[in-house]
Amino acid sequence: MADSSKSDTLPFPILIGDIGGTNARFSILIDARAEPKPFPHVRTADYATIDEAIQQVVLDEASVRPRSAILAIAGPIDGDEIDLTNCAWVVRPKAMIANLGFEDVLVVNDFEAQALAVAALPEEYRETLGPDGEPHLASRVVLGPGTGLGVAGLVYARQTWFPVPGEGGHVDVGPRSERDFQIFPHLRRIEGRVSAEEVLSGRGVVNIYQAVCAADGVNPAFSDPADITARGLNGTDPQAVETLSLFSTYLGRVAGDMALIFMARGGVYLAGGISQKIVPALKGPEFRAAFEDKAPHSELMGTIPTFVVTHPQAALAGLASFARTPSAYGISTDGRRWRR
Structure with a gap:
């Protein structure tokens, strides 16, 4: 089950990801003062799983190892296996923690991330x-x-x-x-x-x-x-x-x-x-x-x-804003956060 702890802060460095039906975008936020480091866009059809995409595009290329991840996905979040509405990928936070080395994974809706972005666009x-x-x-x-x-x-x-x-x-x-x-x-x-x-x-x-x-x-x-x-x-x-x-x-x-x-x-x-x-x-x-x-x-x-x-990476900008100051936003992590 997802962690229902009320503590909002995730440990840095944080992988942030915007996972749509066709494209996925990733960046790493080193700390609360840094600008996100972007990675090449990913076509979801080019990778069998999201874990494979994160490993090859981000983890294998990054100079730092992210301790946690905030992922915005296109679909409803319900349970430990999260299906995307218009994509074959399935997000399995427990498997990400076990296999990709994350300590903490938070999953939100992709348009929740867009909403975070327009709070101060x-x-x-x-x-x-x-x-x-x-x-x-x-x-x-x-x-x-x-x-x-x-x-x-x-x-x-x-x-x-x-x-x-x-x-x-x-x-x-x-x-x-x-x-x-x-x-x-x-x-x-x-x-x-x-x-x-x-x-x-x-x-x-x-x-x-x-x-x-x-x-x-x-x-x-x-x-x-x-x-x-x-x-x-x-x-x-x-x-x-x-x-x-x-x-x-x-x-x-x-x-x-x-x-x-x-x-x-x-x-x-x-x-x-x-x-x-x-x-x-x-x-x-x-x-x-x-x-x-x-x-x-x-x-x-x-x-x-x-x-x-017109922001080219609005969802990632919204997630980065939340990652820096989670207390500024009323986001419940109940049922959507997994910890090691």
């Missing part, structure tokens, strides 16, 4: 969507379309930030406009339903594009999300252009829903690889229009700022 690492203004010191939301769709809240109370991990990317989405009703019958579903992740992710881009093509009676010309977004941004394919427009609309709707749930007066932050790549589309009218279209609270929604996170 400098202006230079955010791109404003819609009305400009400094965000309030108040609750926030992070959404990240990438391999999947990550969602987390960040509640501010008693001068402390409390990350709230969840699986909000799997909420239902439905059609609203006349065009939606033409497109939605062609969307791929999971057990009969369209979840947010099935339209707001890499595969979601393809899902929308293929549905638009089906509604228009044309054959899809592209099957890679990067090709679709590129053609949508440069305007050379009409179905790809509409795909980005609809993606922005659907993202705005879901982001607005999450803002209402958390009363996120401190802002909504779009993280994940896709958001950074499609900033021009998100700066169009669709995203904010859908975000604010929440009658009877449209006026309230107009006051909530929205941003794209």
Whole structure:
């Protein structure tokens, strides 16, 4: 079982890792004053296990031996064997302690780490969507379309930030406009339903594009999300252009829903690889229009700022901030920390 001790401090040096469905990123924090030492990005498909990736990419190359690890993983944390939602890796903290030499392993949700990052994200690492203004010191939301769709809240109370991990990317989405009703019958579903992740992710881009093509009676010309977004941004394919427009609309709707749930007066932050790549589309009218279209609270929604996170390693930055000063964040380690 995971250690339920209330002591927050992990022993330095600390390996910090951001484990997504497609890529994994690692760095080592020598002490509370040091900047993290980064290591090359890892494609999860290139290694059979996370332990193998850590050993070959980090431990075999590092000049210092990390005593502990904080890992942010894309999936719910339950028990001693933790499955990733969109990756074949399984995180086994007990085995890491036994085989990789760690004394202490803490596992958190990947968007909990993103939430930690936006607690104090400098202006230079955010791109404003819609009305400009400094965000309030108040609750926030992070959404990240990438391999999947990550969602987390960040509640501010008693001068402390409390990350709230969840699986909000799997909420239902439905059609609203006349065009939606033409497109939605062609969307791929999971057990009969369209979840947010099935339209707001890499595969979601393809899902929308293929549905638009089906509604228009044309054959899809592209099957890679990067090709679709590129053609949508440069305007050379009409179905790809509409795909980005609809993606922005659907993202705005879901982001607005999450803002209402958390009363996120401190802002909504779009993280994940896709958001950074499609900033021009998100700066169009669709995203904010859908975000604010929440009658009877449209006026309230107009006051909530929205941003794209442009920090290249936001999750690692958030984990490093927690590792340095864990007492500044309201993170419970119960059921998520293992010790030798």
